Amino acid sequence: MNDLIPAWVDGVLTPVEKLAAHREGIRHMAVSVFVIRRHDILIQRRALGKYHTPGLWANTCCTHPQWGEDAGDCAVRRLQQELGITGLEPEYRQTLEYRADVGGGLIEHEVVDVFLAHAPGNLEVTPNPDEVMETRWISYEALQQDVSAHGDRFTPWLRIYLSEHSEAIFGSHLA
Numbered sequence: 001m002n003d004l005i006p007a008w009v010d011g012v013l014t015p016v017e018k019l020a021a022h023r024e025g026i027r028h029m030a031v032s033v034f035v036i037r038r039h040d041i042l043i044q045r046r047a048l049g050k051y052h053t054p055g056l057w058a059n060t061c062c063t064h065p066q067w068g069e070d071a072g073d074c075a076v077r078r079l080q081q082e083l084g085i086t087g088l089e090p091e092y093r094q095t096l097e098y099r100a101d102v103g104g105g106l107i108e109h110e111v112v113d114v115f116l117a118h119a120p121g122n123l124e125v126t127p128n129p130d131e132v133m134e135t136r137w138i139s140y141e142a143l144q145q146d147v148s149a150h151g152d153r154f155t156p157w158l159r160i161y162l163s164e165h166s167e168a169i170f171g172s173h174l175a
Contacts, residue, residue, distance in 0.1 A: 003017070003018040004016065004066070005018045005067070006028060006067055007026045008028070013029075018064060022102070022106040022107060023107075025099070027109045027110075028064065028111070029065055029111055029112075029113075030064050030108075031062065031063055031074045031075050032061075032115070033090055033116075033117060034114070034117070034170070035060040035079070035088065035117045036116065037121065039140065040140075041059075041139075042060045042125065042136075043059060043060065043135065043137075043143065044057070044058055044134070045135070046131070047129060048133060049130060050131070051104075051106075052102040052103060052108075053103065053156075055133070058158050061075075061078045061079055061083060062112075063078040071115075072092065075117075076088070076089075079117070081128060082132055083132060084125065084126030085124070088119065089117065091116050092115055093114045093168060093169050095111060095112065096112050097111045097112070098110060098156075098160045100157060102155070114161070116170070118173075140170065143162070
């Protein structure tokens with residue numbers, strides 16, 4: 001794993017190896033996408049082969065932009081790579097920052113550009129099994145209840161997004 005991601009080293013945005021950024025808890029750039037269809041959110045369960053948080057439920061998709069990659073382009077790329085989703089136009093919602101222990105001695109310290117995309121009723125989802133083991137559509141209310149009752153089944157960042165940033169991410173889009 002030698003992916004270079006944008007991270008801040010001594011206050012300067014610098015390409016850093018992804019695993020090193022997580023081992024050292026270095027503040028780095030990320031992108032998260034939520035796809036919604038009417039009143040439901042598409043969530044994914046991370047593949048068991050992922051190097052952190054395997055088997056946990058997360059938002060539709062998330063990743064780190066490549067060095068020099070635009071966040072919006074990254075969101076479109078990752079929807080296709082993880083879920084086979086094409087044709088959506090993710091809308092930028094906000095930039096947020098969080099720091100979370102993701103297990104195995106790894107830390108996510110991310111500055112995240114969050115996007116929201118509206119899906120048609122006939123959206124085709126074809127998960128890449130190396131990335132995603134399962135997907136499901138779930139209402140916002142049911143997701144909040146499930147996270148409250150079974151938080152350990154969800155990634156730390158999804159729990160943070162729902163508890164601290166729901167209004168900025170979803171606004172009235174799920175009303």
